Amino acid sequence: MGEEWGADTPWQYFTDHIDPWLAQTVAEGRRKEFAAHGWDAADVPDPQDEATFLRSKLDWEQRHHEPYLGLHAWYRELIALRRARPELTDPRLDRVQADFDEDARWLLVRRGRLRIAANLGGQAVRLPLGQRGTGVLAASSPGVAIKQDTVTMPPATFAVIETRAAGSGVMSRRLTRPGGRRGRRGRPSCAPSASG
Numbered sequence: 001m002g003e004e005w006g007a008d009t010p011w012q013y014f015t016d017h018i019d020p021w022l023a024q025t026v027a028e029g030r031r032k033e034f035a036a037h038g039w040d041a042a043d044v045p046d047p048q049d050e051a052t053f054l055r056s057k058l059d060w061e062q063r064h065h066e067p068y069l070g071l072h073a074w075y076r077e078l079i080a081l082r083r084a085r086p087e088l089t090d091p092r093l094d095r096v097q098a099d100f101d102e103d104a105r106w107l108l109v110r111r112g113r114l115r116i117a118a119n120l121g122g123q124a125v126r127l128p129l130g131q132r133g134t135g136v137l138a139a140s141s142p143g144v145a146i147k148q149d150t151v152t153m154p155p156a157t158f159a160v161i162e163t164r165a166a167g168s169g170v171m172s173r174r175l176t177r178p179g180g181r182r183g184r185r186g187r188p189s190c191a192p193s194a195s196g
Contacts, residue, residue, distance in 0.1 A: 087112035119153035
């Protein structure tokens with residue numbers, strides 16, 4: 001429905017009932033349902049009106065222009081990372097640990113060697129990774145910084161961070177796009193490099 005590029009077209013309920021009685025009953029039911037939530041009946045879109053359907057159609061060209069283009073690239077980057085890293089698709093919840101602070105508004109999820117960090121607050125936070133961080137695989141904005149076994153997260157930021165395997169002295173390589181290019185807006189891409 002366009003969420004992956006931040007589509008601003010509405011997603012309104014529409015129908016194409018042939019039976020006039022059913023069409024009218026559905027439309028009246030919608031008006032009553034919305035009235036219970038404080039809507040004026042005149043503001044409730046008629047599900048049988050073709051205009052309701054047409055307003056709800058996606059504008060597929062949006063995804064090729066800013067600001068939609070950046071969000072679409074971010075979704076693609078995260079999907080590629082999910083495909084590349086088994087930790088992100090492992091259904092065993094006993095292998096997932098999470099820490100959070102409701103007051104400071106941050107969350108840190110540990111899945112294998114990966115850390116998924118989110119700072120939803122208005123201040124930068126410094127979070128313990130539990131292991132030495134080896135790279136930022138994806139970040140929603142610049143400024144995510146790893147120092148030893150902590151990560152500093154700017155306000156309103158999300159990042160996927162790789163850590164060193166327990167007992168390993170080997171640093172892992174950062175995933176980049178073919179040709180070694182970094183992701184859009186300075187974020188490292190998560191697509192495997194052409195060399196490996």
